[in-house]
Amino acid sequence: DQQVKQNSPSLSVQEGRISILNCDYTNSMFDYFLWYKKYPAEGPTFLISISSIKDKNEDGRFTVFLNKSAKHLSLHIVPSQPGDSAVYFCAASARTGANNLFFGTGTRLTVIP
């Protein structure tokens, strides 16, 4: 059963506008969340993360929002740039136990120049 879900397989956004990527999770034990960016035939690269004690974390053009009651997080990219075109994976972990990451299925973002 998929514990981390990204229900939008793809998203297209105009350059300069905001990109919003969404992620839902089912396991209430998850307390740390990460976003990775992946280009074809390459390994994912870490983008930004958030702990469950926060509801927002910002790093330059990237902001992650966490809504624990809804078990939902989102990644905002503003302004979007063509180089942001990639597949974005959200991941979650429970810091007790093995501390493994559970990944969503990814959202392919295309930023149109």
Added chain:
Amino acid sequence: DGGITQSPKYLFRKEGQNVTLSCEQNLNHDAMYWYRQDPGQGLRLIYYSQIVNDFQKGDIAEGYSVSREKKESFPLTVTSAQKNPTAFYLCASRQGRQETQYFGPGTRLLVL
């Protein structure tokens, strides 16, 4: 320059053959992981190792084997028991109790 290397970039397997994918890291990370990615799917955990000489099965370990004889190395063997091995294989590592995993460039395995 620290990082994770995976070799080869492409690997071809014949029917009934075992193949081994290499993963090396010079980040001095304690934990290492193997994932499999199929088209349209997320990353699924095959095996992980939190310390040398110890490893655990992930969600899809059947048909795979690993070893962790050195901290910097975590090779994955795809055995003939794995009936659908064609996929993109990713190795990752993590330091201590940090949550962030760092990934290698991946190996694409194809069946002849």
